[in-house]
Amino acid sequence: MPDLKLLAVARTVPWLPLGIATALAVVIVAWPVKDPGPTGLQAVAILLASAGGFALDDPAGSVLAASPTSILRRRLLRLLVVWVPVGLTWALALAVRGTDGLEETRTLTAMFAGLVGLTMAIAGVIGRRRLRGGAFVAPALLALLFLSTVFPPRWRPLPMGDVPGGLAQITLRWSVAAMVGAVVFLASSRDPAAR
């Protein structure tokens, strides 16, 4: 088992946004509602994903840039430290709040994965130019979701509501978003010095 020094990495992660997002998620999940639709869990997914955008904010980034550890490896370690607890929080929120069945659970999880993918893509691209780009991730995600609503439901790439084709289509589109996000993140994590 390689020593990943995860505690050392965890010390440099800005945890406050994740703490705020988790606290708000607890309030949303625990809030008593007559008909618990998916809106609450969608809000939780957006909150957690937006807060996770700070994962790549590394105060020691400029110092570590000169180290032999590649930018991709450093970023993956940070993602491991941040997204494992965030993923567990999401699973807990799903379990406590409950859904209308397995298909809705799958759709909401695809949406969460899509939001995470987009967040990482935005953070990765911004992180190449700024050491602390996390502050710009949540607004960029907000703008992307706004932009998606401009399209008619048939073509909406990031659907938050119903679209023709139902839950299967929503799951498909968010899964595509997750994959595109992952590819953009990997592309943004190439070593700047590599030729």
Added chain:
Amino acid sequence: MSQAARALGGLEGRRLLRHPLFLTGTGFVLIGTAYFVRSSLVEATVAWDDDAWTIGAGFTFLGLLAMIATNLAALRDRRAGAVEQHETLPVARASRTGGLLLGVGWPVAACALLFAPIWLFAASKTELSALDLLHAVDTLALIGTLGVLGVAIARWLPNPFLAPVAAWGLILTSPAEANSRWHALSPFASAESVDLAAWHLVYLFGLAICLAGAALLRDRAPRALVAVIAGFGVAGVAAGVMLVTACPGPGRCQI
């Protein structure tokens, strides 16, 4: 306002106009306008209420993005690790906050300039009422209020994650088809009568004054507390009138 605050206001205002979030919001307004223009060309008759909602939605998005932009501007010194350095400047921190608050006027003025040709085009296509005009002014007031809210959040809760959270909170609590009493107090509430729309406008102005005072209060600016109390009073009276008028009995509200 001090001379420094006015000078900073011009500088911050110009920076806000060039901010990527403000430019993105302007893009949403243009898309909303394009939808309205398309409707007016395709359909025989158009109505501001039925067809121009896309323009209103564009300005609402712009307001939310402007709020985040003002928040990021107010947190710039923290991001750059220059808070202590700025504390050594001869200009008081309240002047810098005042500059940020004055800077909000620039996006509002830019939105008014953007709105004018849209309004003139709409007037050439459909009959516009006094209520439509009030809704237009309300939209501009909303952008100003949200901009001030961004600064107030930055001063009291200096974390860049909170303005987007506030934006999502405002979206998720905005009035829909079935409204509860408290929806009348949403900044996004669209009143259905001239009287209510006028009171909603007063409510937004009161809210903006209260929030500006709250932002300055953090820096212990003179008369900031007076602004908070006055703004809260104005917003409170307007909110009371709106609630009594729009929600005369228990149950749903007409707003």
